[in-house]
Amino acid sequence: MCGPDCQGLNTEFGHSMQECAILASCEVDRHLTQDLKAQYSAIVPLRCLLLKHHKPNKWKLLCTMESHNEVRRKLPNIWQNNQSSVVDRIRELWGVRQYSEEEIHTVCGVLEVNAFEVGQHGVSVRALYPTAFYLAHSCVPNTSHTDDDNYKLTVRCSSQIKKGDTITLSYAYTLQGTLKRREHLKESKFFDCCCPRCKDPTELATYAGALKCPKCDAGYVISSEPLERAASWRCSQCSNYTVTAHSVMLLLEKIADEVEALDANDIEAMESFLQKYRNVLHPNHYHCLGVKHSLSQLYGKIQGYMINELPDKLLHRKRDVCRELLRVINVLEPGYSRLRGIVPR
Template identity: 65%
Template sequence: MNRSRKNKKPAHKDRSGRRRPDSDAQPEQPEGGDLPYTIQVSAEMGRYLVASRDLRPGELIISEDPLVVGPCYDCQPLCVGCYRRLDLAAQDFRCERCGWPLCAADCPGRGAEHGHSGRECEALAASDARRHLVEDLRAQYRALVPLRCLLLKAGAPDRWRALRGMESHDELRRAIPSIWSSNQSAVVDRIRRLWRVPGFDESEIHTVCGVLEVNCFEVGQGGVSIRALYPTAFYMAHDCVPNTNHTDDAGYRLYVRASTPIRKGEAITLSYAYTLQGTLKRREHLRDSKFFECRCARCSDPTELGTHAGALLCPRCLAEGCVLSSRPLDAAAPWRCARCHDYSVEAPAVGLLLDRIGEEAEAIDGNDVEALESFLLKYRNVLHANHYLFLGALHSLSQLYGKVDGYLIDQLPERLLLRKRDICRQLLGVCDVLEPGYTRLRGTILYELHAPLMVLLSRSPRFSPQQLKEVMRCLEEASVILGFEPLGSPEGDMGAAARQALAHLRKSAPDI
């Protein structure tokens, strides 16, 4: 599950792509006795979670420890114990037994079950893995988490049974040479032939690769992405407008909460794709990496529920008409202007255009305010104002204005304070539709919005109670939403700052 932090089966068989683990062990659950969900089965959805009672926003649904944790493949060098980034030129400390990189001899993850465990160290030390670490170190990381999964077979059989109960889509993946052959060379052959770890056959390793690809959550604090498998959360079905939000703490324990009201009997969902992305790219990701065709309400609507997050602007209507897919569930369908109906473009041309503009957006320094604004200006007559490629740039600007050198909040002129305010309001309007309720994204945008509102108010010659109430509403909701985030994480610290600012305002203006 990536940032979005998630991961599935063809819709005609099983939209969730999940099976119940064989293990009878139940993970620790929210307080209150009865579980807030049941596991149900349908021909379309397969096994999935359903609310067993009405759930309110913010209510804890799942709280559980991981089965396995480890680096994402193709990651930068990092400590295999605590997953801190490593500069090997400056701190090339290696485990004395197996030779794998650690941050220090006293790394807190050394010997830890979800770090560099004794079981893993022993297996690697007894293998030929050490002599290959002098080669491309990044290539070695890709096989590490599959090996950790395989080592559960003898070291933690209950967790192994739970893992083996997850969908791997072996048959579908075998039919995709780019996926199967990549795993064969990078994982299967590395574990069996290069590292010479005994006891695991090829099919078993391929199955583990599939389980990881389909079911992993992206977790971790401090900007380092690692992946983990969980014994219950993998049941959640996908929806491109999810009704849950999740976070994890320093020990990789996962917490899933309702982000919107969920009625008894409704499916409990999350998104396996990035919500602020257009349907064309979102469905492509789900099809290629999760092996199913999403047909949710958002994917079925050319306007993406009125947000136009994937819309182009019509060159014949002078940017007044939206160019949309004529059949959004058919990736090959032509795109047409919904206003003049005369302009059309073939789907491959749209894909190439989005790829080119997307590559340009990716090349922008994430802290370069002027470059981001220039990008928005350059394509203002090509992409809808809410296009997902614009939303990414706008989200970056919402955080940069007020925080980076040359744009600190107290230094911003009124023009840029209004710019930050308007960006935040635009993002909230999209967020309310595509990622509604108590979500991390909404909480951070609300916190960013309060800052320009507060500075504008402080510079105003007249005190406006209504303006102050808007600031307090932003802080109140941000403090609630971000209060679910772990302290020490950027979002958790932002929530603490929101609570402090709100308390100060209430003390300063008790009658508001």
């Protein structure tokens, strides 16, 4: 517990005297020992609220950040959860009454929408940055970012940005299809992404979400209107084949479960997965890309497949898997990117 020797007291990344004073005066000790993680989900918003009196300039900046209260209020999962785990905890359990319910919800929203998850060596914290929050999202971003031991965030342009272009970063996972990415962005960041990748049913000609047409040899089944979640999917070649978005989602969920169940070190199981779905999924489908990404790491690194003992056939397989991945990454995460950096060339 906190005391004069506390290493976090009055440090930039620790906590303030005021925070201690509040928690000490409301006799919170007996509650603090329960479920520490849940306590921290309320301590971060409390730290933000304390800025109002003790760091008014930071508070002013925080108030310019988007909270999407109107959208979040209609989402019981989000709003009710914040009400019980943050608002009621701060106001009822800790007895801190100087902040209104609305104000606390706003701070929760500001954190959900704008915070970056940073931290090294197994530490994961939510942090707000005074300029990085201006960056817009795109599923084909032109920047990438890293953080260091001092929580300093470095944003680098990953491809050429022309004067007047929007500077963007991605909150979504690159190796995922449009349906999934847009669902994630809607649920966690509360907006409908309409970036060039999301708008294009072929995902910039990568076909990263496409299925193979069961009616013809050459066609791929893609959404007829990718910005409409419920729009039907159609074959790009023949006019014979249409399927509902619902069926596509069910199929993808089922395959996702299978991918999930794959042993993370089982090369043979991964290769048979790719074989099994070769007539169902486009070779660039994100489920295939995910598995190929694992294979690119495993070939040459695990027991029985060490690089010095790989026969030519498997060396070529490693090379081909890496090339197939890079062809897609070059389009979806162009320039310098973490994903590109870890695929051997």
